[in-house]
Amino acid sequence: QKEVEQNSGPLSVPEGAIASLNCTYSDRGSQSFFWYRQYSGKSPELIMSIYSNGDKEDGRFTAQLNKASQYVSLLIRDSQPSDSATYLCAVREGKTSYDKVIFGPGTSLSVIP
Amino acid sequence: DAGVTQSPTHLIKTRGQHVTLRCSPISGHKSVSWYQQVLGQGPQFIFQYYEKEERGRGNFPDRFSARQFPNYSSEPNVNALLLGDSALYLCASSLAPADQGTTDTQYFGPGTRLTVL
Numbered sequence: 033q034k035e036v037e038q039n040s041g042p043l044s045v046p047e048g049a050i051a052s053l054n055c056t057y058s059d060r061g062s063q064s065f066f067w068y069r070q071y072s073g074k075s076p077e078l079i080m081s082i083y084s085n086g087d088k089e090d091g092r093f094t095a096q097l098n099k100a101s102q103y104v105s106l107l108i109r110d111s112q113p114s115d116s117a118t119y120l121c122a123v124r125e126g127k128t129s130y131d132k133v134i135f136g137p138g139t140s141l142s143v144i145p
Numbered sequence: 146d147a148g149v150t151q152s153p154t155h156l157i158k159t160r161g162q163h164v165t166l167r168c169s170p171i172s173g174h175k176s177v178s179w180y181q182q183v184l185g186q187g188p189q190f191i192f193q194y195y196e197k198e199e200r201g202r203g204n205f206p207d208r209f210s211a212r213q214f215p216n217y218s219s220e221p222n223v224n225a226l227l228l229g230d231s232a233l234y235l236c237a238s239s240l241a242p243a244d245q246g247t248t249d250t251q252y253f254g255p256g257t258r259l260t261v262l
Contacts, residue, residue, distance in 0.1 A: 036187075063247045064246075064249070066250065066251075068253075074256075075233075075256045076188065076235070077253070078251075078252060078253075081248070081250055083247055122251075124246075124247075128246035129195070129246040130176075130195065130200040130201055130241075131201070131246070132178075132190045132201045132203065133178070133190065133251060134190065135180075135187035135188045135189075137185075137187045138186075
């Protein structure tokens with residue numbers, strides 16, 4: 033059973049701090065990794081995708097991928113109360129569009145003003 | 146451009162009934178995937194449709210089925226509803242290019258909240 037694991041949290045950080053969200057996955061053949069943000073009662077919203085080892089930055093968000101360690105993380109700099117949400121890590125099993133995307137259970141983030 | 150649309154927003158059914166949900170993908174997207182999300186958990190993959198065919202299926206019983214139409218919209222059906230089918234049902238669309246599977250990205254609709262009494 034291929035799995036995606038995340039710390040369920042809740043993770044609490046003060047406003048302005050860096051929030052670090054972690055995710056591990058079991059399928060070594062995975063090539064595509066995604067972070068989604070989900071506010072309570074809403075649907076997931078794509079934050080970032082990453083496909084190559086290393087860092088990818090987009091504004092206050094940085095995704096980090098280490099395929100050898102089967103580890104992907106999301107850093108949120110200068111955290112704001114509006115960042116309070118559940119963050120979902122998602123991994124595509126294979127290399128084609130038809131390979132299913134598996135989601136982790138999500139990490140709940142609370143940014144304290 | 147409009148994003149992924151789903152209807153209805155909310156639905157209440159009783160055990161044993163059946164339900165049909167609806168999803169229209171982003172214009173130009175050819176693939177529609179469906180997910181079930183129970184409160185406190187991540188979305189669980191139900192199935193994916195591309196070119197009117199089921200391309201993948203998660204660990205869900207045959208009570209769950211779907212169709213995809215020539216305009217790439219999709220309608221899943223759930224028969225003989227159980228209390229445990231109460232969840233948020235999410236539709237996600239993607240371009241599904243044949244030669245760029247690695248970068249293919251899913252975008253979600255607002256979801257349909259199904260309550261089974």
